Amino acid sequence: MGLLSAMQGFCVIGIVIFVGYVAARMQIGGPSAQMVLNRFSFFISSPCLMFAILSKEPLPEIFHPSIIVAFCSAMAVGVAFLVLNRIFFHLNAAESTIGALNSLYLNSNNIGLPIATYILGNPALVAPILVMQQAVFTPIGLTVLDVTTKGKVSAKEIASQPLHQPLLLGSLGGIVVSAISDRAGWFVIPKFLFDPIDMIGASAVPMILMAFGMSLYGSQPMQNKRNRDATVAVVVLKNLVMPVVAFLLAYFVMGFRDATLYACVVLAALPTGQNVYNYAARYNVGLSFARDGILISTLTSPVIITVVAAILS
Structure with a gap:
């Protein structure tokens, strides 16, 4: 049943993505259609979705122990990229930071929400990942990029970063309402x-899926030869190594089984989050490296998740 659900879920997701691709190819909505869909979903729809889901979700489910698996597996692949870079790629500090973020940062919104909805059957599963990434990985990554590109740390900018993440604000609002409702009893x-x-x-x-489909039209990855090996390493770490590490941690360390184990591994196989490209663009470093890692990991992730479903089901 797990494999069948995954295949049906990917069929639903794939059809909507294809509609977006066709719309872009036929220039329906004009050249700004993708931007409009992305911005509307980012600032309005997705925060509303997370608020609606989490406000009715019990707190123990929101802060499930599976967040430990997500954090440790992400840290493992991030450190692995830095080690590989030191030995083989020799990227500068700023680009190696982008590479580490490319390896560990999960697309909990654009791809994670649809997969959690249509394959795992519970969109709230992405909430702990989203909070973890915005509360831990983003401040650390921005601090390093500040130091390596500007030579100084903008504490104000880093501290205010969560305020510029509507999805995080919607999630936190939902968590607060859940806590209040639990105490009130209604x-x-x-x-x-x-x-x-x-x-x-x-x-x-x-909207998220159609915008992603639009982004695929005209894409030409791996044009920058200098970062090809590092990009391949990023995709292998993100799409192959991270799910394996998540499985080992979930099964042998945390003792998870059945649906919880399945969810941990599937979510670990999510592609790189598009936030990484936004950070690269903000500091004007590793733009093609970030874009290629995101695109290729996104294209290969469904294959890995299908394999995970076939094995674990």
Whole structure:
């Protein structure tokens, strides 16, 4: 059943992505259509979706022990890239930071939400990952990029980074409401307020997938020969090594089985998050390296997740 659910989920996801690709090819919506869909889903739909989901989710489910697996497996592949870079690639400090982020940063929004929704059956599973990445990995990555590109640390910019992440704010708002509702013994948001939030949130996944499909039109990866080996290493670490590490930690260390084990490994096989390209663009470093890692890991991730479903089911 796990493999069948995964195949059906990817079929749903693939069709919507294909619609976005066709729309871009036919220039439906004009050249700014992808940007509009991305911005609307980023600033409005996705935060509403996470708020709607988490506000009704019990706190023990939100902060599930599986977050330990996600954190440790991400750290393992990030450190592995830095070691490989020291031995083989010899990228400078800023580019090696982009490479480490490319290896460990999960696409918990654009791909994670649809996969958690249609394959794992629980969109709330991405919430701990999202909080972990924004609270830990993003500040560390931005601090290193500040030091290596500017020679100084902008503490104000790093501290304010979570305030520029609507998805994180929506998630935290949902967690707060869940905690208040749990203490009150009833859901504290009136139905006439919750329903429009839930309705807007329902548009997030299709918009995200169509925008991604649009981004595939005209893409030409691996044009920068200098970073090819490092890009291959990033994809191998992200799509192959990280799920294996997650399985070993989940099965042998945490003792997870069945659906929890399956979710840990599937989420570890998510592709690199597009936030990494945003960080690279902000500091004008490793742009093609970040883009290629994201694109190739995104294209290969469904194959890996299908294999995971076939094995673990």
